Amino acid sequence: MPTSSDSSQLTGLAPVIAPDTRILILGSFPGAASLAAQQYYAHPRNQFWKLVGALTGEDLYSLPYEERLPRLLVHRFGLWDVLAGCEREGSLDSSIRKPAANDFDRLHRLCPELDTVGFNGQTSGKVAPQFEQHGYRTVVLPSSSPAHMAMTFEQKLDVWRGLIDKD
Known part of the structure; x- marks a missing residue:
């Protein structure tokens, strides 16, 4: 069994964005299933794709x-993670060590129409104030992770609707 000293730096996934992206959803860092598959939200019990599907109507x-x-x-949604890399055993955010942030300074140039940044969970939501300082509307979302089952799908969806429903 590996020990924490056997951990090596993990690398996250590339951003999924376009120049007309209006809503960017940031996770903390891909879980083990996502890293293995090289796919965002690959764990079959993760509710991400169902939540965003409900928002897009698809x-x-x-x-x-x-x-x-x-x-x-x-649908002008984009995906990325707060962290570009870290050390972690398993998939829990609480196990993240030696985090390395993604370079978000280029977002204004890459996504000039971006106006809303959603944070998939409390861990990624810790950086929301930094995005607010740059003029983005932010929404901290309940995590879509199967580890976060304190809320029902419908309760989560009510909060996730804040990405598209502006006050």
């Missing part, structure tokens, strides 16, 4: 992964 969950990303971009 059943993204039932699509093959390679079809999900283009459909997400059509």
